[in-house]
Amino acid sequence: MIRIRRRDTAAVAALGSMVLVLFWLFGELGLLETVVAIATIAALSTFYYLTISTTLNPLPKNRSARDRGDVDPDESLRAKIMLENLPIPVLLIGAGGRIEIANPAARDFLGLGAVTGHLSAVLRQPQVLEAVSAALRGQAVDPVEYSMMAPVESHVRAFVAPLASRDEPALPWRAMLVLSDETSIKRADRMRADFLANASHELRTPLASLAGFIETLRGHAKDDPEARDRFLAIMFDQTERMQRLINDLLSLSRVEMDEHVPPSGLADVSGIIDDVVDVLRPQLAEKSITLDIVPAAASSVAAVGDRDQLLEVVMNLVENAIKYSDAGAGIALEVTTDLSRDQAERPGLILGEGASRLTLAAPAYEAGDRFVAIRVRDSGKGIERRNLPRLSERFYRVDGQKSGPREGTGLGLAIVKHIVNRHRGGFTVESLPGSGSVFSVFLPISKRQIKASETSIG
Numbered sequence: 001m002i003r004i005r006r007r008d009t010a011a012v013a014a015l016g017s018m019v020l021v022l023f024w025l026f027g028e029l030g031l032l033e034t035v036v037a038i039a040t041i042a043a044l045s046t047f048y049y050l051t052i053s054t055t056l057n058p059l060p061k062n063r064s065a066r067d068r069g070d071v072d073p074d075e076s077l078r079a080k081i082m083l084e085n086l087p088i089p090v091l092l093i094g095a096g097g098r099i100e101i102a103n104p105a106a107r108d109f110l111g112l113g114a115v116t117g118h119l120s121a122v123l124r125q126p127q128v129l130e131a132v133s134a135a136l137r138g139q140a141v142d143p144v145e146y147s148m149m150a151p152v153e154s155h156v157r158a159f160v161a162p163l164a165s166r167d168e169p170a171l172p173w174r175a176m177l178v179l180s181d182e183t184s185i186k187r188a189d190r191m192r193a194d195f196l197a198n199a200s201h202e203l204r205t206p207l208a209s210l211a212g213f214i215e216t217l218r219g220h221a222k223d224d225p226e227a228r229d230r231f232l233a234i235m236f237d238q239t240e241r242m243q244r245l246i247n248d249l250l251s252l253s254r255v256e257m258d259e260h261v262p263p264s265g266l267a268d269v270s271g272i273i274d275d276v277v278d279v280l281r282p283q284l285a286e287k288s289i290t291l292d293i294v295p296a297a298a299s300s301v302a303a304v305g306d307r308d309q310l311l312e313v314v315m316n317l318v319e320n321a322i323k324y325s326d327a328g329a330g331i332a333l334e335v336t337t338d339l340s341r342d343q344a345e346r347p348g349l350i351l352g353e354g355a356s357r358l359t360l361a362a363p364a365y366e367a368g369d370r371f372v373a374i375r376v377r378d379s380g381k382g383i384e385r386r387n388l389p390r391l392s393e394r395f396y397r398v399d400g401q402k403s404g405p406r407e408g409t410g411l412g413l414a415i416v417k418h419i420v421n422r423h424r425g426g427f428t429v430e431s432l433p434g435s436g437s438v439f440s441v442f443l444p445i446s447k448r449q450i451k452a453s454e455t456s457i458g
């Protein structure tokens with residue numbers, strides 16, 4: 001800018017001087033007047049030249065950036081601290097899609113190591129990469145949404161903006177990428193819709209039958225005490241089942257809601273098993289079923305997990321074993337720790353030749369992970385091979401299977417599967433019709449625990 005003004009000033013002065021020289025040549029002006037006029041123009045131009053130089057570029061070039069007031073280091077430090085602590089992933093992408101800056105939230109979100117490479121190597125979302133390319137060409141772009149179904153479902157909205165260099169406009173554009181995790185919002189919306197649809201569908205039949213019984217009790221059964229007692233007992237069972245249904249649906253919604261956020265605490269598996277036995281003692285006694293607990297090698301086994309949810313898992317599996325076993329049968333609850341993924345998922349057929357096994361949920365493979373397996377084995381009727389794949393579907397119940405007075409809701413194994421998924425664990429079933437079933441859940445054990453056992457072995 002300053003250079004342009006200087007050039008214009010010199011041009012105007014030169015032009016003016018030339019016109020004066022022409023007037024002198026054609027005899028319109030005397031030599032003295034011409035010289036005085038040119039000297040005046042030269043003096044005015046010099047004055048103007050110096051004035052713009054000092055007003056537009058007041059400090060000499062060799063002064064520091066701070067003195068010139070271009071960059072305030074305190075301000076840029078504050079901005080850096082804010083960026084580091086921002087819980088939202090923010091990235092600055094440079095020419096060619098190279099990641100120049102990624103705040104810690106972005107590093108966590110994209111699983112970036114210390115070395116940052118190209119965005120396309122860590123985010124394989126064509127729409128986002130296209131938006132970033134457009135921003136790198138200086139174009140404004142609309143937010144882009146993308147979803148991933150594995151390893152866990154997640155929904156993200158990406159905001160991309162082109163950034164020009166403030167100090168040096170000639171430098172190429174950069175792109176700012178902000179990733180907003182909208183999984184919880186999307187899930188909450190879907191859970192609400194699913195809950196309402198499932199609850200209204202599943203409650204319609206028992207409610208209609210309750211209304212029917214009430215009608216009968218007010219009508220021809222009014223004076224029949226025997227029929228009245230029978231109907232009231234059925235109505236009581238129906239009401240209890242509706243309560244169980246609502247509880248299971250709420251539980252399933254809660255689990256699904258935070259399935260994408262793995263638990264970070266530790267849960268003591270032995271303590272969980274003690275609590276399950278205490279709660280289920282009356283049901284065991286009611287059917288005279290014995291529960292044999294095979295302890296783990298270590299007296300206390302900790303899994304990475306949410307205690308309440310893991311309690312729900314073990315409770316559902318043992319309750320099923322009780323429900324689908326005959327009176328007087330035996331159930332075994334076995335805990336084995338420090339297993340490789342293969343040992344945990346495929347331990348060899350427990351029920352022997354002819355049994356079928358199926359993995360209902362499997363963790364993403366991470367080298368070196370060790371697992372604790374909890375296996376619940378019963379000697380009930382077992383489940384035919386063709387029914388195994390559908391076991392963890394919500395509301396699925398094997399045809400013709402009787403579960404006694406506490407009729408199931410078909411949601412127990414769906415809840416188990418979602419909890420196991422959240423824990424990045426695995427869930428398998430093995431069954432042999434006529435012999436029984438083994439339901440196994442395996443969960444990652446804490447890295448700290450593995451280290452401790454390695455040290456003690458060494």
Ligand code: ADP
Pocket residue numbers: 316320321324378380381382383391396397398399401403407408409410411412413414437
């Ligand atoms: P429910 O509340 O009906 O028990 P679940 O989701 O827990 O629902 O189980 C789904 C179906 O799987 C059950 O209805 C039953 O048919 C079958 N099932 C579950 N556990 C066992 C078991 N231990 N033995 C035989 N069948 C089982």
